[in-house]
Amino acid sequence: MSEAAWAALDADAARLKATSLRALFEADEKRFERLSFRLDDLLIDFSKEKIDAGALRALLALAKARGVAARRDAMVRGEPINETEGRAVWHMALRGSVDDAPAEVNEVRERFLTFAEDVRAGRFAPAAGGRFTDVVNIGIGGSDLGPVMAVRALRPDHDGPRMHFVSNVDGAHLTDVLAWLDPKTTMAVIASKTFTTQETMTNARSMREWLAASGVEHGAHLAAVSTNLEGTAEFGVDERRVFGFWDWVGGRYSIWSAIGLPLAIAIGAEGFRSFLKGAAAMDRHFLTAPAERNLPLLLGLVGLFRRSCMGWPTVALIPYDQRLERFPAYVQQLDMESNGKRVTLAGEPVGRATGPVIWGEPGTNAQHSFFQLLHQGADVIPVEFIAAVEPREALGDHHALLLANCLAQGRALAFGRTEAEARAEMARAGQSAREIDRLAAHRTFPGDRPSTTILHRRLDAHSLGRLIALYEHKVFVQGAIWGIDSFDQWGVELGKVLASELIPMLKGAPAEKLDSSTAGLLQAIRGA
Numbered sequence: 001m002s003e004a005a006w007a008a009l010d011a012d013a014a015r016l017k018a019t020s021l022r023a024l025f026e027a028d029e030k031r032f033e034r035l036s037f038r039l040d041d042l043l044i045d046f047s048k049e050k051i052d053a054g055a056l057r058a059l060l061a062l063a064k065a066r067g068v069a070a071r072r073d074a075m076v077r078g079e080p081i082n083e084t085e086g087r088a089v090w091h092m093a094l095r096g097s098v099d100d101a102p103a104e105v106n107e108v109r110e111r112f113l114t115f116a117e118d119v120r121a122g123r124f125a126p127a128a129g130g131r132f133t134d135v136v137n138i139g140i141g142g143s144d145l146g147p148v149m150a151v152r153a154l155r156p157d158h159d160g161p162r163m164h165f166v167s168n169v170d171g172a173h174l175t176d177v178l179a180w181l182d183p184k185t186t187m188a189v190i191a192s193k194t195f196t197t198q199e200t201m202t203n204a205r206s207m208r209e210w211l212a213a214s215g216v217e218h219g220a221h222l223a224a225v226s227t228n229l230e231g232t233a234e235f236g237v238d239e240r241r242v243f244g245f246w247d248w249v250g251g252r253y254s255i256w257s258a259i260g261l262p263l264a265i266a267i268g269a270e271g272f273r274s275f276l277k278g279a280a281a282m283d284r285h286f287l288t289a290p291a292e293r294n295l296p297l298l299l300g301l302v303g304l305f306r307r308s309c310m311g312w313p314t315v316a317l318i319p320y321d322q323r324l325e326r327f328p329a330y331v332q333q334l335d336m337e338s339n340g341k342r343v344t345l346a347g348e349p350v351g352r353a354t355g356p357v358i359w360g361e362p363g364t365n366a367q368h369s370f371f372q373l374l375h376q377g378a379d380v381i382p383v384e385f386i387a388a389v390e391p392r393e394a395l396g397d398h399h400a401l402l403l404a405n406c407l408a409q410g411r412a413l414a415f416g417r418t419e420a421e422a423r424a425e426m427a428r429a430g431q432s433a434r435e436i437d438r439l440a441a442h443r444t445f446p447g448d449r450p451s452t453t454i455l456h457r458r459l460d461a462h463s464l465g466r467l468i469a470l471y472e473h474k475v476f477v478q479g480a481i482w483g484i485d486s487f488d489q490w491g492v493e494l495g496k497v498l499a500s501e502l503i504p505m506l507k508g509a510p511a512e513k514l515d516s517s518t519a520g521l522l523q524a525i526r527g528a
């Protein structure tokens with residue numbers, strides 16, 4: 001049954017490759033109305049994608065044939081859909097979107113939100129008195145990217161102590177962050193699901209030494225977030241400041257758990273609850289909206305069509321919102337660690353291209369760096385634009401300029417500028433025929449480059465929660481159709497094992513059983 005659905009999609013892809021976006025818009029003046037979808041103030045416009053009603057029908061048929069709704073419902077019921085690790089995938093329980101969530105979810109949430117308020121109000125204070133002015137979150141991957149992204153996104157709501165994030169095992173990271181801080185008024189949150197991650201534990205130990213070296217009672221400056229309570233105790237974190245979570249929360253899905261503590265300290269408990277409510281609003285929509293109007297389903301299907309049928313390997317995620325500067329990096333982990341797999345749950349090759357490369361930077365900066373390639377390079381790179389209709393602060397005409405640029409880029413990508421148009425423009429500008437001949441090809445934009453535009457009213461805790469949940473569910477939909485396990489990450493294991501083997505050699509142990517390249521590089525490092 002799904003073979004038939006894939007075959008129909010391949011036919012749609014062939015037809016749409018031969019039909020330009022210009023032609024699609026000319027053929028249907030209601031294209032925007034037909035291909036844009038809303039949830040409250042959130043609007044997703046797919047009309048500049050290379051899709052049409054036929055392709056969308058075929059995509060919905062594929063989702064049905066692949067049992068996406070049944071798998072979604074199994075996820076909500078807490079079934080172990082992360083089959084390779086035998087775990088449930090229950091991050092929706094953290095935002096009140098499942099029945100029968102364990103009582104400890106609420107208990108831990110209340111504890112860490114109370115702690116956040118205590119830090120903000122100075123009730124939890126440094127050992128030697130005063131107030132904590134700075135908080136350093138030490139974590140990596142899902143224990144870093146969510147908190148850092150969300151804290152930056154919600155800067156206008158940030159009225160707690162200053163927040164800092166250290167993730168890289170490169171000592172430069174910790175050194176540069178600590179250089180500006182006073183240990184007497186700095187606390188650390190050690191965030192690690194496993195509490196064994198080499199980078200995080202190394203940074204945590206160095207942080208503890210930095211606190212101890214200043215003479216502060218370092219234990220009183222530490223908090224931890226982890227599923228490994230033995231590990232946190234062994235490290236010396238007082239259990240009153242340890243906030244747990246559970247193996248059914250994937251690292252890249254953990255911002256809703258106590259991993260969100262830095263965000264709660266920054267914006268307060270009420271702000272954090274609003275963030276959870278935004279995600280819950282998207283959950284409700286994903287669970288109940290009809291397939292033809294279901295935003296995460298459609299976002300997933302359009303992306304899947306680009307990747308598995310049109311063959312485009314990457315997606316540029318471009319928020320026209322400076323405060324979403326880390327959103328592309330956040331979605332990069334969410335999507336690439338989830339769907340960067342090539343075998344199905346049964347261990348068979350998927351047989352189709354799977355998770356795309358996700359990358360991006362905020363606009364308008366991106367326009368002045370890599371947009372040249374998006375417009376005139378040899379590859380088609382679909383773009384997802386994100387913008388807020390209202391700015392958080394009124395500052396002259398900045399926001400109008402920002403939005404004008406966002407809309408202009410989508411138009412330029414989709415419709416380009418034909419050679420005839422380029423020539424006519426140069427002629428109007430009074431350029432000679434010779435000059436026109438010389439430059440016409442350079443000034444032609446092929447166009448026909450797809451984009452999706454996501455608009456919401458403004459960026460706040462609620463809309464950020466909703467946006468993240470939109471992307472989480474989109475990733476889920478694609479993984480379900482490809483039949484892969486979107487919730488494991490075996491691909492990060494081998495590098496970890498090989499690094500452990502190399503550590504002693506970097507510290508002087510004899511180099512053994514190495515390939516000639518690695519041996520040569522090690523030699524060069526030792527001899528340097």
Ligand SMILES: O=P(O)(O)OC[C@H]1O[C@](O)(CO)[C@@H](O)[C@@H]1O
Pocket residue numbers: 140141142143191192193194195196197200251252337489492
């Ligand atoms: O929270 P932990 O256990 O320190 O893991 C950090 C990150 O490392 C990974 O396990 C692998 O990179 C991610 O999935 C995770 O978010």
